[in-house]
């Protein structure tokens with residue numbers, strides 16, 4: 001399934017300055033029972049967001065109307081834990097298109113790239129600047145440019161570049177996914193498979 | 199340039215169908231395991247594209263994550279779980295994939311049954327939509343967890359796109375102390391490296407400790423590779439590996455076996471090959487381990503105290519939040535902390551050897567009255583061995599019951615949930631907030647530490663009980 005194209009995103013951001021946010025927090029296992037990719041945003045950060053009786057936890061950032069935007073900014077080692085793509089789906093379905101952290105867990109990062117959420121890894125110093133900018137002004141705007149591979153704090157003009165491999169970048173700019181690519185090289189795959197012992 | 203190759207390089211390079219300039223490799227997948235939770239959307243994807251599963255004979259389905267661990271002969275009560283299980287069965291039938299559902303004699307946790315039936319083989323590439331796929335690396339395979347989009351890729355094309363990770367070798371030299379198990383070795387390494395210490399790497403475990411280890415033990419260690427952030431972990435195949443693989447249902451025979459053996463024997467890392475990172479630990483430094491926090495890197499030797507916030511790497515606030523969740527304090531000793539639940543099971547420690555260890559310690563003792571114990575075999579085959587070896591009667595005499603196979607309290611998708619605020623000593627792999635049920639508090643440990651807790655009702659050094667035996 002091809003996904004939304006990503007080019008330049010200008011938005012305010014939601015801060016979550018916690019380290020090692022694992023996929024069980026992003027979406028607890030008990031919400032993985034769906035057989036379609038729908039509605040996961042409702043359970044994003046479920047146990048941090050709601051009390052056990054279903055009422056909102058007022059002090060959690062997603063329940064605070066001061067913060068909004070399509071960029072989620074997390075602490076170091078974001079997305080560790082399970083391979084559940086549901087975690088990336090929940091982030092996407094809630095409305096985020098970009099996650100910023102100073103370090104991402106591998107599988108989560110891959111999953112994001114595969115569904116059209118851009119993981120932006122910045123230095124610890126720059127991450128700190130982003131958090132400070134949001135603290136100073138919850139509506140602070142950021143520009144994430146995929147073509148330029150930069151993220152800019154608009155109020156100060158400070159900017160940092162981020163890495164993404166050229167293939168994935170092209171995919172995201174065009175909204176292509178890996179299966180489109182793989183289906184196009186089917187003959188080569190079949191030839192390769194013919195020689196495999198297993 | 200160094201032309202000596204590592205085990206990882208050999209297996210990876212021989213599976214690259216195409217290398218994309220400035221991009222990932224197209225990697226051919228030999229074995230694909232699926233389960234009910236991460237596959238439905240992938241099957242839906244290929245249906246929407248109007249395509250078939252390219253190699254149904256290379257994909258194997260088992261139901262495990264969502265399944266109840268009692269009364270498996272009855273219909274599954276939870277409608278959502280029942281629906282996922284039905285979808286797995288329907289999809290497997292529609293696309294011609296072998297399906298080991300509830301009640302099937304081969305049913306069990308995906309990473310337990312793969313090796314049991316010889317689906318797992320040295321030198322293979324193995325993926326599954328579950329991060330603990332790294333377990334299969336114990337056989338010298340490249341095995342790792344993937345997301346649902348990638349499950350769809352494998353179904354459609356038997357390939358995925360992956361950037362080759364960097365390589366790391368972790369050596370543990372010497373021999374293990376009494377009471378120290380493979381689980382402790384893994385928890386020790388993670389506590390040293392942290393949960394992100396191996397992110398971006400594929401790990402090879404080497405050294406005497408791993409050479410001496412059984413295949414079950416190697417699986418436990420490789421299983422936990424993901425908890426230090428690594429994509430996977432592997433151990434060079436040797437005689438023990440071949441002995442284990444031989445004669446299983448999906449293992450090659452006759453001429454194919456000879457050919458396979460020739461390939462498998464060529465796999466070990468060559469002398470002088472270089473790794474991007476290499477670390478060596480000393481087995482003598484490792485004690486029985488236990489975790490005190492909310493990630494698997496927050497582990498200590500059982501006789502040690504909980505570290506002070508200032509002494510740990512990373513954010514002090516995050517550390518304090520974690521201890522607050524656990525209701526522990528800096529400097530606390532773990533020994534003697536009362537516990538409520540014990541969970542023996544999961545793809546980390548749900549194999550026969552784990553039940554042998556657990557049983558060896560509870561034998562002749564009684565389960566503590568304040569403890570609820572869930573003993574969940576990793577598969578029907580493990581369950582059968584527990585009975586055949588006479589472990590079940592020993593467990594029963596000690597006040598324990600055996601449940602039916604599945605993931606169970608490892609991720610608490612079924613009814614096996616630890617209640618809020620309660621403490622569970624678990625042989626599984628994750629102590630994240632709420633992992634074993636909303637508000638649950640998990641202490642990760644070995645089957646021996648779990649057994650010691652189960653009979654004393656509190657965190658106890660298993661060596662103390664073992665000493666009583668030998669005294």
Ligand code: SF4
Pocket residue numbers: 262263307308309328329330544545546604605608609626627
């Ligand atoms: S036992 Fe736990 S870690 Fe293993 S496959 Fe099941 S849910 Fe995943």
